[in-house]
Amino acid sequence: MTGFGAEQGKKQDDEVGNAAAGGLQVVGAYDVAGAADVLVAFKADDVAAKLSAGDDTLWGPDAQPESSKRLGWLDLASESRALVEPLAKLREELVAEGLDHIVLAGMGGSSLAPEVITETVGKSLVTLDTTDAGQVRAALAENLDRTILVVSSKSGGTVETDSHRRAYVKAFVDAGLSEADANKRLVVVTDPGSPLEKSAKEAGVRAVFLANPNVGGRYSALTAFGLVPSALAGIDISELLDQAEAVRGSLADPDGPAVALGVALGAAYKAGRDKIVIASDGTGLVGLGDWAEQLLAESTGKEGKGILPVAVESPTAAGTTGDDVLAVTVGGSLHVGEAAGAGRDVAVNGPLGAQFLVWEFATALAGRVIGINPFDQPDVEAAKQATRDLLANPASAQSDTEPVFTDGPVQVFGPAELLAGASTVDDAIGKVLGALGDHGYVAVQAYLDRHADKKLASVRDPLSKRSGHAVTFGWGPRFLHSTGQFHKGGTPVGVFLQITGVVADDLEIPNQPFSFGTLQKSQAAGDGSVLEGRGRPVFRFHLTDRSAGIDRILKAVESTG
Numbered sequence: 001m002t003g004f005g006a007e008q009g010k011k012q013d014d015e016v017g018n019a020a021a022g023g024l025q026v027v028g029a030y031d032v033a034g035a036a037d038v039l040v041a042f043k044a045d046d047v048a049a050k051l052s053a054g055d056d057t058l059w060g061p062d063a064q065p066e067s068s069k070r071l072g073w074l075d076l077a078s079e080s081r082a083l084v085e086p087l088a089k090l091r092e093e094l095v096a097e098g099l100d101h102i103v104l105a106g107m108g109g110s111s112l113a114p115e116v117i118t119e120t121v122g123k124s125l126v127t128l129d130t131t132d133a134g135q136v137r138a139a140l141a142e143n144l145d146r147t148i149l150v151v152s153s154k155s156g157g158t159v160e161t162d163s164h165r166r167a168y169v170k171a172f173v174d175a176g177l178s179e180a181d182a183n184k185r186l187v188v189v190t191d192p193g194s195p196l197e198k199s200a201k202e203a204g205v206r207a208v209f210l211a212n213p214n215v216g217g218r219y220s221a222l223t224a225f226g227l228v229p230s231a232l233a234g235i236d237i238s239e240l241l242d243q244a245e246a247v248r249g250s251l252a253d254p255d256g257p258a259v260a261l262g263v264a265l266g267a268a269y270k271a272g273r274d275k276i277v278i279a280s281d282g283t284g285l286v287g288l289g290d291w292a293e294q295l296l297a298e299s300t301g302k303e304g305k306g307i308l309p310v311a312v313e314s315p316t317a318a319g320t321t322g323d324d325v326l327a328v329t330v331g332g333s334l335h336v337g338e339a340a341g342a343g344r345d346v347a348v349n350g351p352l353g354a355q356f357l358v359w360e361f362a363t364a365l366a367g368r369v370i371g372i373n374p375f376d377q378p379d380v381e382a383a384k385q386a387t388r389d390l391l392a393n394p395a396s397a398q399s400d401t402e403p404v405f406t407d408g409p410v411q412v413f414g415p416a417e418l419l420a421g422a423s424t425v426d427d428a429i430g431k432v433l434g435a436l437g438d439h440g441y442v443a444v445q446a447y448l449d450r451h452a453d454k455k456l457a458s459v460r461d462p463l464s465k466r467s468g469h470a471v472t473f474g475w476g477p478r479f480l481h482s483t484g485q486f487h488k489g490g491t492p493v494g495v496f497l498q499i500t501g502v503v504a505d506d507l508e509i510p511n512q513p514f515s516f517g518t519l520q521k522s523q524a525a526g527d528g529s530v531l532e533g534r535g536r537p538v539f540r541f542h543l544t545d546r547s548a549g550i551d552r553i554l555k556a557v558e559s560t561g
């Protein structure tokens with residue numbers, strides 16, 4: 001079986017309006033109200049040809065210092081071929097040594113693409129993008145004797161990734177390896193000249209792959225960041241590159257699919273439909289919505305505007321309708337007839353390698369319509385700084401204010417005036433939803449274990465159904481490197497519900513003055529304080545018993561739904 005949905009493409013030009021390219025087609029884009037005007041403007045300014053050729057002036061002079069070094073993603077389909085052989089060789093060597101359990105430490109753009117790629121094809125990759133002590137412990141306990149840790153960080157300075165590296169090196173040494181042999185279990189992906197490149201080479205890690213520095217994290221799916229972990233997990237990356245290559249030529253075509261998607265996003269935004277709800281249509285692409293979330297949120301959510309991505313469970317999930325919503329399905333095949341009407345305005349159908357490139361191109365075009373620089377993420381740093389401040393002063397990180405009230409295993413925190421009269425979780429949920437304004441959204445931010453505490457994610461659908469508003473669900477700190485930019489910098493209409501939990505068995509981070517538990521807590525508190533500072537309502541449910549607390553929340557959401 002080939003992966004990535006490549007084999008099923010069928011051309012349906014009549015219904016679609018834009019040409020299919022490389023087996024990818026965008027259905028319904030020209031039916032979005034206002035699409036014709038956006039398309040005319042794109043054609044008048046020749047934007048497709050200009051962006052395809054790497055013109056960095058499209059977002060205005062203020063963006064140019066950044067855009068001039070951020071368009072390298074356009075040509076990765078050919079450039080990244082150079083990785084195919086060395087990665088196949090490395091994978092063979094590792095497998096021959098019995099090292100076939102691949103763990104990826106990387107945040108945001110350094111892990112989202114490999115996760116989609118491996119999940120779509122059904123290859124095993126453990127992604128560590130958490131500071132939850134229980135989740136890290138569980139990863140460390142799994143197949144350590146067969147583990148290769150891929151440490152991926154463009155900047156080389158991301159605290160979560162560095163913490164995972166430290167924890168793994170210690171675990172290898174505790175298991176009897178010398179420090180030198182422990183480092184041979186690491187493969188590093190980073191930008192040339194980063195502090196991680198230097199330290200990795202000094203430590204003698206197994207291999208260092210340097211990525212193209214002219215590609216930002218969220219556009220890096222087809223650089224070493226997306227490809228190294230995927231190839232080591234057993235993926236045929238040349239197939240992905242073929243798929244991207246097949247669509248590359250069409251980017252310059254003003255009637256091609258990438259422009260059509262940009263037109264749909266831009267027209268929807270201009271008409272006040274600033275929430276893009278993304279669902280897989282069930283034909284084989286797994287998790288693409290989580291990847292697109294980062295791309296859209298970090299690229300467009302700034303200067304008080306932007307497109308809020310909402311990854312949902314299925315095309316008919318709650319939240320896919322509404323006058324502020326554009327519902328998009330993604331699929332590996334062109335089941336145009338079946339997808340039509342089933343909870344979507346636009347369908348992006350085609351193989352994964354082509355999807356990456358088309359979404360990147362469309363997002364950059366939408367950035368031009370919105371009038372922002374799609375290549376920076378100016379508000380992510382604020383939460384990181386607030387976290388660092390709390391870590392530098394552990395007393396303040398640890399001292400909690402008193403809950404406004406406690407309902408069994410759930411302590412409820414938040415603005416006293418907004419929680420006035422509430423005494424149960426059910427009441428508190430009513431108050432969270434009551435804080436929503438017109439076209440507002442709720443962001444549920446769970447700083448928990450995304451495997452062990454997984455069932456909490458099912459809170460999204462009933463909350464959205466009940467409120468009639470967009471509801472997003474993200475695991476912290478993973479979302480801080482993705483939708484977190486929009487929460488702080490995008491349209492200021494979010495209401496935030498943090499869920500934190502007791503840490504039963506904390507884990508030290510070797511040679512750091514803080515533990516995973518303290519880091520996780522500081523990240524929630526740091527981001528919460530930045531959101532409050534920007535005038536947003538922030539509520540927090542703290543679970544003194546995680547399992548009972550999750551059950552309590554789900555019961556409250558479902559019974560009042």
Ligand SMILES: O=P(O)(O)OC[C@H]1O[C@H](O)[C@H](O)[C@@H](O)[C@@H]1O
Pocket residue numbers: 107108109110152153154155156157158161217218298377380480481482
């Ligand atoms: O790859 P790294 O430098 O570790 O960065 C990982 C992530 O961190 C930041 O928070 C950025 O906002 C993301 O765009 C990036 O993907």
